[in-house]
Amino acid sequence: xxxxxxxxxxxxxxxxxxMDTLGALALATEPPNDNLMEKAPVGRTGKFxxxxxxxxxxxxxxxxxxxxxxxxxxxxxxxxxxxSEADTVLNTIIFNTFVFCQVFNEVSSxxxxxxxxLKGMSENSIFVGVLTGTxxxxxxxxxxxxDFANTxxxxxxxxxxxxxxxxxxxxxxxxxxxxxVEPHEEHDGYGKL
Numbered sequence: 001x002x003x004x005x006x007x008x009x010x011x012x013x014x015x016x017x018x019m020d021t022l023g024a025l026a027l028a029t030e031p032p033n034d035n036l037m038e039k040a041p042v043g044r045t046g047k048f049x050x051x052x053x054x055x056x057x058x059x060x061x062x063x064x065x066x067x068x069x070x071x072x073x074x075x076x077x078x079x080x081x082x083x084s085e086a087d088t089v090l091n092t093i094i095f096n097t098f099v100f101c102q103v104f105n106e107v108s109s110x111x112x113x114x115x116x117x118l119k120g121m122s123e124n125s126i127f128v129g130v131l132t133g134t135x136x137x138x139x140x141x142x143x144x145x146x147d148f149a150n151t152x153x154x155x156x157x158x159x160x161x162x163x164x165x166x167x168x169x170x171x172x173x174x175x176x177x178x179x180x181v182e183p184h185e186e187h188d189g190y191g192k193l
Contacts, residue, residue, distance in 0.1 A: 006072060006094040008150040014141065015095075018102050018134055026106055026130040051181040052112050059176035060108070060169060064101045067165050068094060085152060092142060092151040093158055099138050100166025103131060108173035115174045 007015065049057075075081070075090045110117045110127075121127060142151045154162070 006068075006091045007098070008091075010149050011095045011151075014138075014149070015098060015102065018099060022130050022134055023102070023106050023109075026127045029124055029126040030110060050112075055179055055181045056109070056112060056173065056176060059179075060105055060173060063169055063172045064098070064105075067101065067168075068098060071097060071165075079158065088150070088152045089154070089158075092154060093162060095151065096138065096142055096154065096159070096162040097165045099134075100163050101169050102166075103134055103138075104166045104169045105173070106131065108170050113177055115177060117170070117173075 071078075071090070071094050075093060076086055079090070079093065081089050107121070108117050110121065141149045143153055146152055
């Protein structure tokens with residue numbers, strides 16, 4: 001029904017697991033780089049979320065909100081959905097697109113300021129494994145666990161569009177990184193700059 005939430009409880013749990021647990025696991029396994037050693041230590045009063053992080057979070061949130069809003073409001077027309085299954089198909093497309101937005105955002109989040117986020121990715125087998133597992137389980141969830149996840153089969157074109165919307169988050173993230181932000185003052189823990 002129009003106006004209902006497009007994601008069910010099971011879908012929200014899966015998205016939460018992707019964003020929190022699997023995302024944290026994937027990104028926490030990234031090896032430290034030399035740039036970290038050049039930064040001053042942050043004391044107890046330092047900001048946990050930096051201005052660079054805020055820029056990336058707000059930019060990606062705006063992109064994802066726009067995509068989901070567009071699908072919610074125009075998806076029936078764009079995909080030519082009619083009949084009793086139209087809502088289920090549209091909600092599955094929205095769910096699938098949102099998951100792929102998270103997958104590609106994980107890749108973009110490997111580096112907060114660098115454009116080339118793919119550099120060294122193949123060397124982190126845990127990161128690649130988490131992403132691969134997420135995509136495989138998403139496919140299984142949509143294509144085979146419809147009764148459990150309240151999804152329905154999608155066509156190849158619908159899958160391609162979902163993946164494309166997710167992938168477009170990467171060039172958007174790269175453009176967002178070109179926006180200059182003021183760095184916050186970092187303290188070394190002893191009150192000095």
